[in-house]
Amino acid sequence: MNRLLLIRYGEIALKGGNRPFFEKRLLRNIQDSLWGLRPFEVTFRRGRYYVKISDDNLFAAQQRLQKVFGVVSISPVFEAELNIEDIYSEAYKLLEANYTPGMSFKVNTRRSNKNFPNTSPEVNSNTGAYLLDRGLDLKVDVHNPNIVINIDIREKGAYLYSQTIPGPGGMPVGVTGKGLLLLSGGIDSPVAGWMASKRGIEMEALHFHSPPFTGEGAINKVMDLCKVLSAYSGNITLHLAPFTEIQKQIRQNCPEPMLITLMRRIMFRVAERLALQRKISALFTGESLGQVASQTLENLVAINDVTSIPILRPLISFDKEEIINISRKINAFDISIRPFEDCCTLFVPRHPVTRPTIEELQKAEEKIPVEELVKDCLENIETRTIKSRE
């Protein structure tokens, strides 16, 4: 049997002339999210999306739609023809699906199709009477019912539903442009990526690794994180950048207290170049002010000194606890805490006291062939696509 899901969106209704663009993109994202659940049919009418899908796949579809940004809420609906008898019988099906003996209910009709012969109060009371007459153990309670049977009478038919499941909100992925996420494998960066997607950013990700010292486990971890994110943001292009040679050069030629900052300055240079190549307009990071010694204001300034592309930091004023909560919510946490060495641990600075001035950093960088290292790193990037559905 085919069932119908009703999808409502919020914020994009406010957009003026761009509205069709937003709506089209959300339509596409909804269709993409249902990959593999064929046959289904998505239609758009009067500010709402309707997904017609088989009964077996209804629950799976519902769960996937809860991860599509732009969706505000979802209701499984029963569809009735525009006549009162059909409305009765669909209302009965809806009630039956949620029935427990002794339950109370209420009918709530909205008639936006004024051609329908019965008024809303009439539909309410007639449907209520019909249901009470079915021999079930039921009572009407208009103030505090166990279930509300909503009947939405529109141009093409009547839609009946009782459940409204919240969606993730936000903007449809793809409407605000492309971003490059610096993805470490820790807890913060996947959350930053999720937040960027929430505002409609389409994501590519960049991960620095230090082969052979960081193993396959570390790469699999990053790929698994991309997989989790891709349920929200669609397919993710992941770039794996080799960092070993850069670390060796810095380690051997530069003063120890600056190691981390120097390393990060090169990472951001690589990221900026990659973004330009890929026509990406901003970088996203999981930095949170003061969380670790390398995320002080001085350090952000040191990064700005070598980049001009906008660097957006959605977590900048989040506490660790708040970040962990989101990480758990999106099921990234258990992956993030897998114990693999990432490229930073190669350095193991015993005392990351890091307050070097810009001049000192620039001077230290004179000792290594920065331009060459960045170029080499870029040339040796390995790119993989992480598909949201396989």
Place this chain on the structure above:
Amino acid sequence: MRIKEVYIDNSATTRPYPEVISEMSRVMDEEYGNPSSLHRRGSEGERILNTSRQVLADILGVKNNEVIFTSGGTESNNLAILGIARRNRRRGNHLVTTAIEHSSVLQAFNQLEKEGFEVTYLVPEKNGVIDPQKAVEALTSRTILVSIMHVNNEIGSIQPISRISKMLKAKNPAVIFHVDAVQSFTKFSLSPQQQGIDLLSMSAHKFHGPKGVGTLYIKDGIHLEPLNWGGGHEKGLRPGTENTPGIAGMALAAKISTADRRENMEKMNSLKEKLISSILTEHPWAQLNGPLEEEGAPHIFNISFPGLKGEIILHALEEYFIYVSTGSSCHSSAKEPSHVLRALGLNEEATEGAIRFSLSHLNTEEEMDYAASKINSVIAELANFHKITT
């Protein structure tokens, strides 16, 4: 000869003998019956159980009704420890074990502490060996169980189980003695009767058998409470349809492994000598952890490279198809320093830089030469990288 790989992580698991693989596949293909079935296929299965049980009983020099099959070392240890403690709770609530046991022993004791038992954890000497006198001193009139491993899985120290047993029973004849022999069975000669062992745990995949199957020896007259409840298999101690392919594979692997036990031990001893002397000659700053070279088991040893990180060494060696381990792979999902190395009093640098090597009689001299030369060059490179003064 070209070296394809050097697998020296045999304490994590071993590669099954080809004969074992074909025997298991034959059993799955031809003799797939449920041993409890009354028809021909059933009796074939029962015969596999009987002959396999006899093979293991013969190796241990015990009666075949004293051998039960489990899902592996963890289950054998859990069943022995939890089963004895819970069954004998009226006799006393004190238990004794060591601080360097496998986590399947330590976690079982942690559970018993939650159930109201008191546990004494014996701390080994610097060489990883328990002083039998200390074990005896820990005994009280309320002690019901002492559990001590034979060969330690991380450092290869050998516990004097016969002496310990004799001294324990002299002081308190009622005390029950369990030995975790997962790393020693088929390598060392074990005779529960002569050595005064009441329960002995074994695991097939540590001696070139399959994963997911193990054995527990339970001396006649020792009663324990099962962990699972069901159809009365394995004297009601381990209900569940028997894993006949695994059990057949285990028996065959035990037979093959014990056939040339002495030669195998001598071979592993000489391979071990070769590898240790090559590494320590080249890198005198590295340290052998736990027992002296001549005191330890011939197949397991542990070397620290203080200042380096074990995981980074591991991945660097992986590049050359040399497979080793940092602490024990059994608790690798929790990134914490090895409890065994900490119990020996090693500092943080030494525990972080520890590598466990574990050999099999299937390793060769050529493999050791190749491994030694690669290990030495990798360590030299990393030491240089980390500016370790050697």
